[in-house]
Amino acid sequence: MxxxxxxxxxxxxxxxxxxxxxxxxxxxxxxxxxxxxxxxxxxxxxxxxxxxxxxxxxxxxxxxxxxxxxxxxxxxxxxxxxxxxxxxxxxxxxxxxxxxxxxxxxxxxxxxxxxxxxxxxxxxxxxxxxxxxxxxxxxxxxxxxxxxxxxxxxxxxxxxxxxxxxxxxxxxxxxxxxxxxxxxxxxHYGKAVDGLRQILWGLFKKIVIADNCAEVVNQIFNNTGDFSGSTLVVGAVLFAFQIYGDFSGYSDIAIGTSRLFGFDLKQNFAFPYFSRDIAEFWRRWHISLSTWFRDYLYIPLGGSRGSKFQQIRNVFIIFVVSGFWHGPNWTFIVWGALNALYFLPLLLGSKNRKHIEIVAQGKWLPTIKEILLILSTFALTTLAWVFFRADNLSHAWSFISEIFSYSLFTIPQIQPKILSILILFMLLIEWSGREELYGIERFGITWKKPYRYAFYYTIVFLIFLFSGEEQEFIYFQF
Structure with a gap:
């Protein structure tokens, strides 16, 4: 169901x-x-x-x-x-x-x-x-x-x-x-209302963002040879938002539904695309799985203690196993190994816990340095997502090879303008709520009722307007 x-x-x-x-x-x-x-x-x-x-x-x-x-x-x-x-x-x-x-x-x-x-x-x-x-x-x-x-x-x-x-x-x-x-x-009425609010935001991310991204992503990934490198970049970026909207949307609905019945589940996503390095990203992405592997595999192996060789071994084991957990395909194993490579310089330089606090905490705008760090982390993550989405390793290599060809500098053949506006809308809402447990937990909470409910009805309207064919959640296959 x-x-x-x-x-x-x-x-x-x-x-x-x-x-x-x-x-x-x-x-x-x-x-x-x-x-x-x-x-x-x-x-x-x-x-x-x-x-x-x-x-x-x-x-x-x-x-x-x-x-x-x-x-x-x-x-x-x-x-x-x-x-x-x-x-x-x-x-x-x-x-x-x-x-x-x-x-x-x-x-x-x-x-x-x-x-x-x-x-x-x-x-x-x-x-x-x-x-x-x-x-x-x-x-x-x-x-x-x-x-x-x-x-x-x-x-x-x-x-x-x-x-x-x-x-x-x-x-x-x-x-x-x-x-x-x-x-x-x-x-508890307040708890139930909060649960409904989180369900609403989860449905928005799933139906409006993820499902609409999926249509373009499937077109591009299923016909890789027909598109330029710039168009493939569009496909990779949209897949990054598809999988985020799909999985964090599911988590929001699950947590909100649990709250309707009086239960509190742990936060599973903490706005990972605002991370300033890969270590921070993995503290904010699929938190329940990352902490599971940390507590039941990484730490028993020795964690970050021991020699440098042992530290490198432990990092590769946890990331490769995490990749393999996602499915029986070499693409997931390479995806995990690639993230391990991203992580190693931070571990070896003792910078893997540099960004613990929320980015630009207490401020509206980040610094130029923080923007550059966020964009570079997102770029690395998006590149790794290509392996996650590709049918096999050959598909992934051909996809990435075309990205780094001269066609990268052409105008994309697919330009999803409305979808880009919707993604930007989601990012602005989540940026404003990045210090909370989910995007709209406190958004507009101090507004007068007519304005606050106008915002909620706008979300509902967008869900109905952009809803299409019912699509399964990506992580159901895992």
Missing amino acids: LFNSIDFAIFLPIVFVLYWFVVNKNLKLQNFLIVVASYVFYAWWDWRFLSLIMFSTLVDYLVGISLAKQEHAVRRKMLLWTSILINIGFLCFFKYYNFFIDNFITAFSFFGYKIQPNSLNIILPVGISFYTFQTLSYSIDVYRRKLVPTADFIAFSAFVSFFPQLVAGPIERATNLLPQFYKKRSF
């Missing part, structure tokens, strides 16, 4: 009414309703894969209970590895089986051997990368004794399957989200 669909527009009010007006007196019934609603939400795509979520939930629930009772170090480690191997095993089978088989065949054919193993027509379960990492974080935190395991199976099931963030995050930690299922929740 898509957030930007009629189905969800009907589903959400029904669940909301049942949640606050029918089962609101009983916490366990509220949690049970969330589980049922989440399973319906997921089954709308394919009910058969509900068994995977249920099995993963049961495994990690039992592992948590067992870890609480077990003090023997070796047995505790065995329990943890049971959770890791089962969850990662499912993820690898459904997401990476054919990738490894195809590359196995290619490797042996290079040496003259012909192998005919069977490839499978495997359907990738929506959201498996997200809920797998969410349940794994629970088992790991219980193992590390950072979290007391729950005995409430309904609350744990609700945590794993919570429908607003089930299929594309944010990837929540049990330390933040699970305790919220234990507490009685009361309807």
Whole structure:
């Protein structure tokens, strides 16, 4: 079920009414309703894969209970590895089986051997990368004794399957989200209005920005050989805004929807295109995944401690694994490695935490230096996005080669003027709200009601005006 669909527009009010007006007196019934609603939400795509979520939930629930009772170090480690191997095993089978088989065949054919193993027509379960990492974080935190395991199976099931963030995050930690299922929740009008405001902004970024960028991006990327380098630059830039509008839009809708039900999810995007270097970008882009890899992979590997070789190794591991997490394609691995190369000079020069504070904090305008840093970081990020969007490495190389040809200095064959104005509008709004949790959290909040509501209705009007064919969110494929 898509957030930007009629189905969800009907589903959400029904669940909301049942949640606050029918089962609101009983916490366990509220949690049970969330589980049922989440399973319906997921089954709308394919009910058969509900068994995977249920099995993963049961495994990690039992592992948590067992870890609480077990003090023997070796047995505790065995329990943890049971959770890791089962969850990662499912993820690898459904997401990476054919990738490894195809590359196995290619490797042996290079040496003259012909192998005919069977490839499978495997359907990738929506959201498996997200809920797998969410349940794994629970088992790991219980193992590390950072979290007391729950005995409430309904609350744990609700945590794993919570429908607003089930299929594309944010990837929540049990330390933040699970305790919220234990507490009685009361309807708060201000919190609900804030949630609706964030949903509205998320829909704007998805429908008006991302979906309209997608039409031009698909035209350019699907016919790369027909366009000049300058036009390909237009395509790359628009894809940067497409993936941002699509994924941060999803996160805004997920967080806003959660707030309607009395839950607070972590911020997943913090205006990453206003970053002044790549390190800052990765602190602001897909925060829930970046911090997951930091806490459960990078730091256990040694982080930025140890020798320079170890530091470089750790950086490449975390970025390449992050790239591979996105999908079974060498383009994602190269995308991750390229970001590692961007990051290395900052790490080796001890400048990777230079820009912690918000750019131009407390000011309206940035300095010339900050503008140049933002533009250069965006350019590097956009270049890397070409690999992310390309069908394969050959496609990516031909795309980039044409960009750096003489045709770069020609007039673009495609000039999306209206779309450019809409992107500029989004950037201005987000720049004004960059110190908040999302773009319009405080925008116009002090205006008189007629002006404030005129702004909201303008957003609604733009959503209807520029809505086209219903499109899936990009990160559903991951």
